[in-house]
Amino acid sequence: MIIEFTLHQLLPNVFADTGIEKGSSDVWQVDLTFQRGQSYLVEASSGRGKTSLCMFLYGLRTDYSGEIAVTTTEGATCRLLDMNLDELRQRSLAMMFQDNRLFPELTAVENCLLKNRLTNHLSEQEIRSKLMQLGLEAKLDVPCGLLSLGQQQRVAFVRMLCQPADFYLLDEPVSHLDDENIRLMSDMLQQAQSATGAGVILTSIGRELPYHYDHVLKL
Amino acid sequence: MNLWQMLGFALANLLGAVIVLFGIQAYRDLDTVFDAEDSFISSNYLVLSKPVSVLSTVTSALGAHSGFSEEEIHELEQQPGVTRVGRFQAAQFNVYGSVDIGGTQMTSAMFLESVPDEFLDFQGDMDRTWKATLEGEFIPMVIPQSYLNLYNYGFATSRGMPQMGENLLSRFTLVLTLYGQGEVHHYRARVVALSNRLNTILVPEGFLTEANERMGRKDKSSLPSRLIVATQTSDASSELLNYIEENDYAIEDNADEKLRMQTFVHGILWAVVALGLVVSVLAFFLLLISILLLIEKNREKLSTLHAIGYELSRIAKPYQLMAVALDVFVWFFAALVVMAVYPLFSRFLSGVIPGFEPNSIALIWIVAFLFTLIFSLLHLVVIYRNVWKIRSANAK
Numbered sequence: 001m002i003i004e005f006t007l008h009q010l011l012p013n014v015f016a017d018t019g020i021e022k023g024s025s026d027v028w029q030v031d032l033t034f035q036r037g038q039s040y041l042v043e044a045s046s047g048r049g050k051t052s053l054c055m056f057l058y059g060l061r062t063d064y065s066g067e068i069a070v071t072t073t074e075g076a077t078c079r080l081l082d083m084n085l086d087e088l089r090q091r092s093l094a095m096m097f098q099d100n101r102l103f104p105e106l107t108a109v110e111n112c113l114l115k116n117r118l119t120n121h122l123s124e125q126e127i128r129s130k131l132m133q134l135g136l137e138a139k140l141d142v143p144c145g146l147l148s149l150g151q152q153q154r155v156a157f158v159r160m161l162c163q164p165a166d167f168y169l170l171d172e173p174v175s176h177l178d179d180e181n182i183r184l185m186s187d188m189l190q191q192a193q194s195a196t197g198a199g200v201i202l203t204s205i206g207r208e209l210p211y212h213y214d215h216v217l218k219l
Numbered sequence: 220m221n222l223w224q225m226l227g228f229a230l231a232n233l234l235g236a237v238i239v240l241f242g243i244q245a246y247r248d249l250d251t252v253f254d255a256e257d258s259f260i261s262s263n264y265l266v267l268s269k270p271v272s273v274l275s276t277v278t279s280a281l282g283a284h285s286g287f288s289e290e291e292i293h294e295l296e297q298q299p300g301v302t303r304v305g306r307f308q309a310a311q312f313n314v315y316g317s318v319d320i321g322g323t324q325m326t327s328a329m330f331l332e333s334v335p336d337e338f339l340d341f342q343g344d345m346d347r348t349w350k351a352t353l354e355g356e357f358i359p360m361v362i363p364q365s366y367l368n369l370y371n372y373g374f375a376t377s378r379g380m381p382q383m384g385e386n387l388l389s390r391f392t393l394v395l396t397l398y399g400q401g402e403v404h405h406y407r408a409r410v411v412a413l414s415n416r417l418n419t420i421l422v423p424e425g426f427l428t429e430a431n432e433r434m435g436r437k438d439k440s441s442l443p444s445r446l447i448v449a450t451q452t453s454d455a456s457s458e459l460l461n462y463i464e465e466n467d468y469a470i471e472d473n474a475d476e477k478l479r480m481q482t483f484v485h486g487i488l489w490a491v492v493a494l495g496l497v498v499s500v501l502a503f504f505l506l507l508i509s510i511l512l513l514i515e516k517n518r519e520k521l522s523t524l525h526a527i528g529y530e531l532s533r534i535a536k537p538y539q540l541m542a543v544a545l546d547v548f549v550w551f552f553a554a555l556v557v558m559a560v561y562p563l564f565s566r567f568l569s570g571v572i573p574g575f576e577p578n579s580i581a582l583i584w585i586v587a588f589l590f591t592l593i594f595s596l597l598h599l600v601v602i603y604r605n606v607w608k609i610r611s612a613n614a615k
Contacts, residue, residue, distance in 0.1 A: 060526060089528035101523045118528050159527070 001073040002092050002166040005034040005057060005080070010066035012052045026217040027053060029066070036166050039193070039200040039211060044219030050203035051098050053219065054171040057201065058095050059085040090118050094165035094198075098172045100156040104145025108136055108155045111144055116162040130158045134184055150176040157185055161192055168193070170202040174209050186210050224509055229549055232502030236553030236590065237560075238495025240583045244561055246488040248568070248577050250481075264338065266307075266417065266471040267295075267463065268445045286442030291466075299458045300451045305335040306443035307419070308427055311435030312399030316408070318391060323380070329395070333424040334447050348411055351426040353433060358395060358408040361421040367413060385413055399434030418471065445471070503594055506545060507601055510538050514605050522609045535606040542598035546591050554587040 011020065011029050020028045027042065028049065034040060034057075044050050055061035056068060059080055068080040089095070102111050112127045122130075131140055134154040144152055153176050160168065168189065174182045186209050193200055202209060203219075269285060287295075287306075296304050310331040317326040339349060351358040371382040383391075393408040414421075450459065463470060514521065521534050558580060565577040 086528060086530040089526075095526075097526070101526055103520060103523065114524075115527050163528070 001036075002070050002088070003036045003073055004071045005167070006069040006071065006077075007032045007034075008067045008069065010056065010064055010068065012049050012056075013063045013065065014052070015049070016065065025219055027219050032217075034167070034199055034201055036199045037197050038214040040202065041208060041211070041213040041216045042201065042203045042219050043208070043216065044203070044205070046205060048219040050205070050219060051171050054095065054098075054169045054201070054203060057167070058093055058169055059083075059088065091164055092166040094160045094163050094168050096156050096160040096168075096170045096173050098175075100149075100152045102144040102152055102156060102159075105143055107141045107143055108147070108151075108158075109140050111155055112159045112162050115159045119163040121163050122161070127158060127162065130161060130188065131155065133188065134158065134181060148176070150178070150181065153177060154181060154185070157188075161188070165192075165196060165198045167199045167201060170200070170209070172203055172205055174207055175205070182209060225545070228502055228506045228509065229545060231505060232499060232545070232549040233553055233556070235495050235498030235500075235502055236550050236587070237556050239492055239499055239590070240495075240553055240557040240586055241561060241564075242488055242492035242495055243586055244557065244578070244580065244583055245564070246485070246492065247582060248565060248575070249484055249488065251576060251578060265448045265450065265463075266445060267448055267468045268471055270467065270469045286444040287446055288442060292443075292446065295446065295448065295462075298462050301448055301459060302451055303337070303449040305338050305447040305449075307445035307447065308333045308424060308431070308443065310397075310427060311431045312397055315396040316393050317396075318393045323378070329420060331422050331427060332419045332445075333422055333427040335424055338447050338449065349423050351406075351423050353404065353426065353429045356407055358406045358422055358426065359411040360393070360408050361412045361414055361417070362410050363418050363420075364413040365418070388413075397430060397434060399436065402434050404430075404434075499590070499594075502549075503597070506542060507598060510542055510598075510602060511605055514538060514602070518609065521606065525609050531606050531609065532603070534609070535603045538602045538606070539599050542602060543595045546594045546598060550587040550591040550594075554583050557583050 007027065008031055009029050010027070010032075015028065022029075025048075026032070042050060042053060052061065052064070056064055057080075062081060069077050070080045070083060071077045103114070106114065108131055109124065109128060112122075112131070113124060116122055116124075116127060128140055131137070131154070134157070136151060136154055139147055139151055144155055147155065153173065157170075157173060160170070170189075174185065177185065189200065189209070189211065192198070200211070202211070202213075267287075269287070292304055292306070295301060314329040314331055315326060316329045317324060319325075336349065349359055367383070367385070367388060374380070375382050388410050391409070393410075395406045395408045397404045397406070408422075524534050525531060561580060561583075562577075565575070569575045569577070
């Protein structure tokens with residue numbers, strides 16, 4: 001189980017030439033720790049590297065300087081990239097991608113089941129129920145390619161919940177949602193965090209999920 | 220990949236695989252024909268003689284010795300690769316043989332020779348088969364295969380007489396009349412084996428020695444005119460061949476022609492196997508490219524699967540299974556096809572090549588298994604390496 005992420009002087013390669021003005025970011029080129037059980041809102045305008053940060057923490061991208069270390073419950077600290085990332089993505093790190101990354105030919109339920117097959121975290125009934133809670137009862141068995149962006153965002157959110165997690169990483173999760181759905185999503189995330197004691201790291205470009213944030217970081 | 224592509228690949232690969240398996244089995248069977256030894260004589264030997272020249276004809280007529288001297292034999296025994304040297308012994312008395320075939324009585328002057336028994340390797344009980352005494356009534360003989368051919372394709376055909384095989388021949392009894400030094404002996408003789416290599420009529424050595432002592436011309440040279448040389452390997456060493464050449468000895472065998480024919484047949488069979496391999500390898504790449512294109516087409520989906528937590532090995536598995544299943548199917552089916560078709564071919568060969576004995580067809584299964592293993596392993600590795608690239612696709 002991951003209990004914290006520690007970022008040491010992390011900087012995306014894309015900023016290597018221009019650099020980051022000292023003190024202008026709470027995340028880049030500083031030493032920072034994300035702790036399990038805490039909620040973090042990472043705010044930034046476009047192009048500051050919100051998605052990059054999520055991808056770095058999720059281990060999908062490595063185009064950065066500095067280091068990301070992970071501390072586990074056993075007390076061991078090691079580089080994130082030295083860990084079994086596939087296993088982390090099934091047991092520790094749940095991610096909601098900015099572009100949702102759904103399979104357009106699969107239905108809402110099938111997309112969630114595809115993830116759940118790896119983890120066996122929820123039953124199909126629970127998945128259907130969560131999708132319905134987010135107002136998708138009429139869209140459960142519709143291919144995701146036919147859903148609106150907002151509906152797809154809700155499906156991607158439920159898929160993220162289809163696994164046990166130490167950290168939920170949400171990359172601009174509410175950019176296409178109305179207030180009512182944002183509130184519903186916020187409640188469900190709160191529920192999941194309370195149940196698992198996970199940490200939440202959420203990026204936002206302005207429209208943010210109303211939530212109890214322990215830390216608000218400027219990127 | 221659609222069904223037609225898959226079928227096209229499978230058929231192309233099947234064709235190649237059948238050619239490869241068929242060629243290898245044919246190569247093995249025909250090689251056995253070339254390497255076949257006479258059934259009665261131990262393998263790895265050469266028969267040496269001294270070539271006949273005008274000079275030797277004159278000198279031998281004058282009573283000079285034209286055979287191999289003891290010194291020459293001793294020197295030959297010391298050559299690398301030579302394990303034993305045996306002396307041919309010729310009958311030094313008169314021999315007439317007569318046989319009754321289909322009511323026709325044939326009588327002819329004959330000659331007899333012998334080699335030491337240890338060079339012979341009879342199937343069954345040699346002590347019982349290869350034995351004769353001067354006082355006895357029966358003599359076993361080995362005659363050249365060419366004699367039977369001469370009878371079958373020359374004499375029998377022209378006289379309208381029945382042809383005979385080796386089995387039938389062994390039932391015929393020949394009456395041998397031996398005389399010399401005032402003694403006359405009559406024997407019943409029977410052919411116990413045929414030889415493709417020795418152009419002589421062999422009888423047991425003990426018998427011939429005894430007969431020579433009793434009936435042989437005392438003035439006749441006792442030096443052997445021919446030697447049988449056992450070598451360590453079936454192909455004589457180059458040192459030994461050089462030695463033979465330096466001493467102007469002649470090797471009594473159609474080894475050169477046989478070698479040329481063997482090289483020719485080997486060449487053709489290698490070409491067939493190579494053709495099969497080319498077809499198989501092309502089909503192998505065809506399948507590989509089809510699967511890699513499929514992976515390329517689905518790259519975005521596969522990278523999403525990886526992003527949501529699927530291991531690369533799990534992502535690669537369906538593609539690997541498809542490739543391995545096709546490899547297994549193709550080579551298994553090819554082996555079945557060859558199992559069904561090859562016996563027809565070997566039956567044809569048995570008809571045109573005397574002594575052709577097909578080998579066990581088990582080799583086909585072993586070769587098919589090995590090719591399945593090699594092709595499958597290559598497919599597994601290349602597909603996995605390609606799926607592995609998804610990691611970098613995700614990093615973009």
